[in-house]
Amino acid sequence: MKQIHVWSDYVCPFCLIADELIERVIADRDDVEVVHHAYELRPHPTPTLRPEDPYLPDIWTRAVYPMARRHRVPMTLPSISPQPYTAMAFRGAQYAAAHGAAHAYHRRVMTAFFQENRDIGDRDTLAGIATDVGLDRVGYLNALDDDAYANRHQVALAESAAMEITVVPTIVIGRRRIEGVATEGVIARALDGDAAEGAA
Template sequence: MLIETFADLTCPWCYIGKRRLDRALEQRPGIRADLRWQPFQLNPEMPPGGMARADYLVAKFGGAERARQIHRVVEETAERDGLALALDRIQRTPSSFDAHRLIRIAGRRGLGNAMADALFTAYFAEGVDIGDRDALAATAALVGLDFAEARRLLDTDAEAASVHAADSLARQMGLQAVPCYIFNRRYALSGAQEPASFLPLLDLGAEEPENLSVVTG
């Protein structure tokens, strides 16, 4: 069963939603899920070097205090879900473009899902700047990729065109927020839903033939 997740690596709800999808799949052990990550940049105009977190919070939320109020909901949700979340450790808000490229590079070796997991953990639990290419290569090494090779590829335009194309497709489909999950390229579910919300679509998708070409949502 093909499950495509449109997400951004800097989106806490995508981090939470990823764990909830995993929990739903644990309840359906008979389903063989092919998990693929599709890029959606929440901040497509972000400079390659990112920006100071404090400046970003002012620009997005009007200041740190307002951001803390909004983040409190995220932190409480993550805690209930058993996820490590340390937003106060994040010093820079990165461009997620290279992180999306790295997931696709890892995906060539069947490690795209593991790479997404590692990047979410690095950013949200450890405050790693996932816009920094050395940090990205180090994270790639944690899932079994060669540090030097990953670093070399990040210095090229590897997967840049495919990330741009997939991000553009998401917007053409009408996506304005993430996460969004598409099952067998037919059924869509948006938001960091509770695990139970995934189950009907998992059951429905498991009953259908693979390689469907129609995308809804």
């Protein structure tokens, strides 16, 4: 089984675009697993961004919307202000991983924020997202307060730091490391190259 490792944050619009492109590449391949890794762009107490301030509308107009249109990924600048911290959602991701729903949960959190304008820093919203992918609501909510899952998230952040991740998305396929959004062709060639190296 080949693996695509992706470092991302749930409030990074480029990460959703990267996810969509990866999904298209692997749609007809049952020999590829996507492994998601946590990276917090603005960990607490660093202030998060506000959509009514100039930066977000500007970067979305100049970069996000053009790239999203080019790759046919529907998305809208969320109106939640300030933008949510993502540590709680990442703790929930650890619970999802423990119950075999890591990939589905990751995808659902991303689409809830960027395509449905839902507040992924809100416990009830996250619990609804968890149930969307088949997780137990009560178990999920309990996990958000469980130090064990918080500790797993901290370990994941430490692993990201050890990998010197500073840009999201960062995609690693075999020996190939790609910082930023990779096109479908680049992802496919990296997978094919990784398979060729494995067969050598």
